[in-house]
Amino acid sequence: MCKETTYLRNPDVALREEDESGSLLFNPDTGEVLVINDTGRFIWDLCAEGVTMDDIIHEFGEGYDNLPDNLMEDVDSYISIMTKGGFIGSK
Numbered sequence: 001m002c003k004e005t006t007y008l009r010n011p012d013v014a015l016r017e018e019d020e021s022g023s024l025l026f027n028p029d030t031g032e033v034l035v036i037n038d039t040g041r042f043i044w045d046l047c048a049e050g051v052t053m054d055d056i057i058h059e060f061g062e063g064y065d066n067l068p069d070n071l072m073e074d075v076d077s078y079i080s081i082m083t084k085g086g087f088i089g090s091k
Contacts, residue, residue, distance in 0.1 A: 015044070
């Protein structure tokens with residue numbers, strides 16, 4: 001993913017909070033459901049107003065301690081899944 005790309009939520013996707021361990025995203029365009037954990041929800045929430053990869057990494061640094069060395073790769077992989085599923089879009 002390009003570092004300058006801005007990621008935004010698909011406004012048609014619905015979020016349903018299940019319990020403390022996760023939430024569900026439903027994309028009515030595809031009928032796909034995605035189970036997300038707290039980390040996924042953190043990224044989902046950041047995408048509300050539009051966010052770049054650098055913004056996401058920065059926010060993880062602000063909100064969490066002991067981040068993994070491969071954080072950038074993990075976030076990139078997650079963003080790819082979310083984009084391919086139509087849960088978020090990019091510009």
